[in-house]
Amino acid sequence: MTVKYQSQKIAQYFYTFAVILFLVQVLVGIIAAIQFIRPDIFILNFNTIRTLHINALVVWLLAGMMGATYYVVPEESETEVWNYPLALFQFWATVVAITLVVLGYIWMGLDPQANKLVLGTQLLNEGREYIEAPRWADGLIVISVLLFLFNMFMTMFKTKKWTGIQGVLLFGLVFLALMYLPGMFYSKNMIKDQFWWWWVIHLWVEGSWEVIAGALLAFMLMKTIGAKREVLEKWMYIEVGLVLFTGILGTGHHYYFIGTPKYWHWIGGFFSSLEPVPLLLMVWDAFRTTREARNVTNKPGLFYTVAHAIFNFVGAGLWGIIHTLPQVNKWTHGTQITTAHGHLAFYGAYVLLVISMIYVTLPSIRGVKDYNPARAYLAFWWMTISMVFIVLTITGAGMVQVYMERLMGLDYVAVKTTYNLWFWILRAIFGVGFLVGVSIFVYDFFKLGREPAKQKA
């Protein structure tokens, strides 16, 4: 098995960048976890480590999705990428820009005074969670994304074979790009700052990214099982439709207590409570299709695809809905409960999504039909079991925190340093387990198709 169009191989560059950043993300995650116990353990303070952790996460997931798109669009349009050198240039330009941003974070971490105001904005770190990247970097990121989208649209225009999957995928990507813009201007008023900030954060993970996930899910089920496009695309439209019907107004679940009017309690509470529905539909979709499976050649690809659907529902849907009503969120807002949800949702929805796309497409990129799946499964169990325990640990810490700090009125610092100490220790231990899983996965990524595949008995 090999790729139909040589230019699809560009995906591999993005995947490589992604898995390396994944490793970095988890390494610094462990440092952050240890800093909960010993704040001074490392030369960089917690805020810099955390910034690196979450920015590496977002960037590698985006790189993975871009790589996946470079693979999917030629396949669906049945033609080569419109301009391969441009794609290559876009890749390297992105790597350079991201490297500069990271160096800036580290510099700022070592010497906060270096984070000067230049033309009214911070030079190295904007000091806004997830979108810490300074304004000049925003500009570079926008250019990179525009080049990427332009290249993909031109590819589609070459043959004009509009398919549902590629249409929804591109729609999701354009929506994603547009939703970066509300984070790119300064508001003097912190309420407005937070209001627009949530457009970026929420309308990414619960809007555009989930739309992209819906399209890629359909693509992967089609590739691994050979399920019928007609049926897959119909359910895909329904799923991503429901994602946006609930998710757009669901943004209101972040507008309960930040200075915005009270009517958001009703709107946010109602619509965000419905957000798990499309995610459940995706699980059903995956199972329904899998039941038709006859002879699946790429078993790990299918395995990760189904796992993605399940953990998307558990992490985003279940761990999301528990704290989404204003009556509950009033007590849990901004506690470890939020972190627990954040971890399981990102892992289930997007980490597993990108890894499944890698397992679904990499064999053909490397030109192999068969490969030894043992490491793929081993990595899955190490990562998933560790992540589940990290999340249970942090959910426990969150329950203790909500009870002692929010209900009983104990001091934040007292709860953190004494009552929750064991939870921090356990999280760090399970974090190392997660690192083992990631290492196996990354090793497998570099080995896949480059060693003789053992024949199955």
Place this chain on the structure above:
Amino acid sequence: MSNKAARNLFIFGSLFFFVIFLGLTVDTMNQIDGRAPEVTKEVDAGKMVWQKYDCIGCHTILGNGSYFAPDMTKVVERKPAGYLKQFLMDPRAVKPTAAMPKLGLTSREADDLVAFLTWISKIDTNGWPPKPMLAAAAGVGGKEQTRGQQVYQSQGCSNCHNINGIGGTSGPELTRVGANGKDAAWHVKHLKEPRSVVPNSAMPPYAALSNDDLKSLAAYLVTLK
């Protein structure tokens, strides 16, 4: 349902909800200015300081941010302004066990930051953060309090100090403060002007209290053994 119908439902449905969302956004933008005091030059400068030092990398504010350090929404109500400024400039000089590093804020930056945090504390947050339910329940109708205990509560001493685990950790714990050999007279002096007995103390003076209140408070403190 045909694929085409499903596609149209997706496109036009999403558009429909986005338009509603835009409408609500416009309305919210119009209301926001009325839900907080005016943003002065100092508040704006303070916000820049907040961003410059990436405070949100450890703290939450309005409940959003990182969960490594306390929420900043009402911090100015819990800490006296003088204390806050000293702490921001050099945390461990006023609280040796502080996890917060010395970031190098100038005096000017600290003032602006306090202005920003004061502005934040005045936002109408629909009642967030909520008052601790159980502590409130225990405070009323419980056993009768001495005058000293009442003063301790009404002055908000527990914002910084804690007794038997209840209260803040900015100041020293007072659970056994009566066992350290200081008598009531020392306490009165200390309460009136902390720096007269503890050099560089970050505790604000309570000279405005009546003599009676000071004496009752001191009497209460020496009983804590």
